[in-house]
Amino acid sequence: EEYQAVLRVASGQWWGTGDVFVTTYAVSDPDALRRLGSYTLHVNERLTASRFDGHRAYLVSYPDIDPLFTFDLSDPARPRLLGELEMTGWLDFIVPQGERLVALGHEDLVNPDGSRKISLAVWLIDVAAQVKPRLIARVPGGEGWGWVPGERDDFAKVFRVLPDLGLILLPFQAWSSVDYRYIGGVQLIDFTSDSLTRRGLIQNAGWVERAIPHAEDTVLTLSSEVFQVMDISDRDAPRLRGRLELARNVQEFALLGAGHTVQLAGDWYAGDLSLIVTSTDDPNAAEPLSRIHLPAPY
Numbered sequence: 001e002e003y004q005a006v007l008r009v010a011s012g013q014w015w016g017t018g019d020v021f022v023t024t025y026a027v028s029d030p031d032a033l034r035r036l037g038s039y040t041l042h043v044n045e046r047l048t049a050s051r052f053d054g055h056r057a058y059l060v061s062y063p064d065i066d067p068l069f070t071f072d073l074s075d076p077a078r079p080r081l082l083g084e085l086e087m088t089g090w091l092d093f094i095v096p097q098g099e100r101l102v103a104l105g106h107e108d109l110v111n112p113d114g115s116r117k118i119s120l121a122v123w124l125i126d127v128a129a130q131v132k133p134r135l136i137a138r139v140p141g142g143e144g145w146g147w148v149p150g151e152r153d154d155f156a157k158v159f160r161v162l163p164d165l166g167l168i169l170l171p172f173q174a175w176s177s178v179d180y181r182y183i184g185g186v187q188l189i190d191f192t193s194d195s196l197t198r199r200g201l202i203q204n205a206g207w208v209e210r211a212i213p214h215a216e217d218t219v220l221t222l223s224s225e226v227f228q229v230m231d232i233s234d235r236d237a238p239r240l241r242g243r244l245e246l247a248r249n250v251q252e253f254a255l256l257g258a259g260h261t262v263q264l265a266g267d268w269y270a271g272d273l274s275l276i277v278t279s280t281d282d283p284n285a286a287e288p289l290s291r292i293h294l295p296a297p298y
Contacts, residue, residue: 020047020061024076039079041069049103053096056127062090066108068101068125070133083132091123093155097163099128100136100193104148104159104170107140120146120172122189124196137196141187142174149173149209162213166190167235169211169219182267186211186221188235199235204228206249206267225249225267245286248276255280260289 020041026034045061052058057071057079068085091105107121120141126134149171150158160169168191173184186202202211206225214220217233218241229242251273252264259280266273273294278285 018044020045020059022057022059022071022079024073024079026076037075037077037079039071039081041081043067049091049094049105051094051096051101056096058094058096058101058127060091060094060105066090066105068133070127072130082130085125085133085135087135089118089121092152093159095159095161097161097193099126101125101127101133102161102168102191104155106146107138118145119143120148120170120174122168122170122196124191136194139189139196139198141170141172142183143176143178144174146172146174149207157210160211160213161191165213165216166192167213168196169213171208171211171221173207184208186219188232188238190235200232200238202228202230202232202238203272206247248284253283263288266294 020043021038023038024036026036041059041061043061045063047059048062049060050058055072055074057073059069059071061067066087066089068087068091070082070084072080072082089106089108091103093104095102103123103125105121105123107119109117111117122139122141123135124137126136148155148158158171162169168189170187170189171185172187173182176183185204185208188199188202190197190199202219202221204221204223204226206223208221208223210222212220212222217231219230219232221228221230225245225247227244227246228240231239231241248263248265249267250263250265254262256262256277261278261280261283263276263278263283264273265276275292275294276288277290278288
């Protein structure tokens with residue numbers, strides 16, 4: 001094309017309320033940058049996510065009801081609002097998939113008693129129409145308030161959308177208000193252009209940081225403490241193939257007789273502890289003398 005455009009999205013005020021702007025700039029001549037056009041959303045809300053895909057732009061703002069705004073940028077000098085989708089909660093990260101968007105966000109519901117229930121969720125949205133986007137499906141991650149192991153700039157490494165496998169990998173941690181403990185791991189989610197289906201949970205000790213597809217039926221998981229090789233040929237029941245302890249989170253330590261130590265190690269808040277017996281000559285041995293797993297809830 002005779003010019004290129006740089007797209008800028010910003011909220012009007014640093015604390016997150018005010019107008020939201022979409023602005024285009026011509027950068028074909030680096031010595032003479034030129035503003036092409038702009039569109040202002042008068043929403044008095046906080047911008048939570050944005051994504052550009054070809055001639056399309058997607059913006060998400062949030063106070064109570066979360067509008068997803070779709071823009072046509074085929075004429076960069078005249079950004080045009082196509083439509084919006086109002087839904088509860090908000091989106092944090094958007095992955096375009098042709099005529100669909102797969103998004104990571106939080107559902108925000110108000111209970112009949114007035115209390116709020118906020119939970120991690122994955123969304124599938126139809127953006128094929130030229131006017132109004134449509135919510136197709138939404139599935140929760142965990143059972144309550146949840147978060148992913150990464151800053152916003154790293155979400156592309158954490159939240160993996162694998163269209164060739166029809167699979168989404170979601171590493172997360174969450175708080176279960178059912179049995180009052182932390183839960184976490186890697187949630188497997190099937191997806192097609194018309195559906196999302198929550199499948200099994202890969203559990204992993206420690207703060208799960210990455211889930212890496214290795215083959216069609218194999219996923220590698222990396223946490224702050226453990227590296228695992230998982231067989232996901234049955235996505236409802238992931239099977240552990242191999243496990244390597246990278247670091248041991250020792251909660252309590254005691255000396256025993258005859259040159260031995262005992263350690264209470266693991267994550268007490270996740271209910272994943274072990275009693276480990278080692279030699280005093282090498283208390284950090286990768287292979288302890290013995291181990292008993294204690295899957296006790298917090």
